[in-house]
Amino acid sequence: TSIPTKRLSNGVEMPYLGLGVYKMTNSEEALNAMTKALELGYRAIDTAALYNNEVEVGEAIRASNIAREEIFVTTKVWNSDQGYDNTLKAFETSLKKLGLDYIDLYLTHWAVPDKFVDTYRAIERLYEEKLIRVPGVSNHHEHHLEKISTKANVKPMVDQIELHPYLSQKPLLNYCKVNGIAVTAWAPLGRGKILEDETIAKIAAKYNKTAAQIILRWHYQNDVMSIPKSVTPSRIEENMNIFDFEMSVEDIEAIDGLNKDLRTGKDPDNFNF
Numbered sequence: 595t596s597i598p599t600k601r602l603s604n605g606v607e608m609p610y611l612g613l614g615v616y617k618m619t620n621s622e623e624a625l626n627a628m629t630k631a632l633e634l635g636y637r638a639i640d641t642a643a644l645y646n647n648e649v650e651v652g653e654a655i656r657a658s659n660i661a662r663e664e665i666f667v668t669t670k671v672w673n674s675d676q677g678y679d680n681t682l683k684a685f686e687t688s689l690k691k692l693g694l695d696y697i698d699l700y701l702t703h704w705a706v707p708d709k710f711v712d713t714y715r716a717i718e719r720l721y722e723e724k725l726i727r728v729p730g731v732s733n734h735h736e737h738h739l740e741k742i743s744t745k746a747n748v749k750p751m752v753d754q755i756e757l758h759p760y761l762s763q764k765p766l767l768n769y770c771k772v773n774g775i776a777v778t779a780w781a782p783l784g785r786g787k788i789l790e791d792e793t794i795a796k797i798a799a800k801y802n803k804t805a806a807q808i809i810l811r812w813h814y815q816n817d818v819m820s821i822p823k824s825v826t827p828s829r830i831e832e833n834m835n836i837f838d839f840e841m842s843v844e845d846i847e848a849i850d851g852l853n854k855d856l857r858t859g860k861d862p863d864n865f866n867f
C-alpha cells in the first residue's frame with residue numbers, strides 16, 4: 595500500500611500518515627521501529643529536538659536505501675531555543691544530528707510568549723534559503739497564527755496540534771482551512787485512551803477494522819494528517835492500513851460528535867513556559 599499525500603499551499607506533497615517518534619528514547623528500539631515503518635511503506639517521520647532521537651531518524655533513513663527525496667522529515671525547535679538567532683542555531687544542530695542537508699518541515703514546538711513570532715521569522719528565513727521545504731508551527735491557536743500573519747511574508751503552511759475524537763478542534767480546523775494551513779494531528783489516537791470508546795467499537799465492527807484504524811481513517815476523511823506512535827511492528831502496520839475502505843458520512847459525523855474538548859497534553863496558552 596502506498597500512503598496518499600496532501601498538497602500543501604506551496605505545492606509540496608506531505609504524506610497523510612507518518613510515524614510519530616516521541617518517547618522513543620531507547621536507541622535500538624527507535625531504530626527498529628523507524629526501520630520497520632519505512633519497510634512497510636511509511637514515508638514520513640515526525641521527530642523533534644526534544645525527543646532526543648534525531649540521530650536515529652537519520653540512521654534509519656540512510657539504512658533504508660530509500661531516496662532521501664521520497665522521505666518527509668519533520669523536526670521542531672524546542673522552547674528553550676526560541677527567538678530568531680537561537681532558532682537558526684537550533685536548526686543547525688538538528689540538521690547535523692539528522693545528518694541531512696535539508697529538512698522537509700520545521701516547526702516551532704510551542705508558541706513561547708514574546709518569542710514565537712521571532713522563532714517563526716527564523717523559520718521563514720530557513721525556507722527562503724531552501725534549507726527547509728515547508729515552514730510551519732505546532733501548538734498554535736488562532737490568535738498565535740493571526741499575530742504571525744501580520745509579521746511574516748510567508749504564512750505557516752502546517753499547524754501540528756493535539757487532535758482526536760475527544761478533542762476535535764473544529765473552530766481551529768475551520769480557521770486553518772480558510773487560511774490554507776494544513777493540519778497534522780498529534781496524539782491522533784488520544785494516546786491510546788479513546789481505543790475503548792463504545793461508539794468507535796461499533797463502527798469498527800461494522801467495517802471489520804480496529805478502533806485505531808477507525809480513528810485514523812476519521813482523521814484522513816476530515817483532511818487531517820496524522821502521526822500515530824508505536825514501537826510494535828504489528829501496530830505500525832495496522833495503523834497504515836486505512837486506505838482500503840471508506841466510512842460513511844454518518845459514521846464520520848458520529849465520531850465528530852464524541853468531542854469533549856479533552857486534552858491529553860497542555861493547552862498552548864497554559865504551558866507554564
Ligand code: NAD
Binds near residue numbers: 616754784807823832
Ligand atoms: P498517540 O495518539 O499516537 O498514541 C500513542 C500510543 O497509542 C502508543 O504509546 C501506543 O501505546 C498506542 N497505540 C498506537 N497504535 C496503536 C494501535 N494500533 N492499537 C493500540 N494502541 C496503539 O500519541 P502520541 O505518541 O502522544 O502522539 C503521536 C506523535 O505526535 C508523537 O510520537 C509525536 O511525534 C507527536 N507529538 C507532538 C507533540 C507536539 O507538541 N507537537 C506532542 C505530543 C506528540
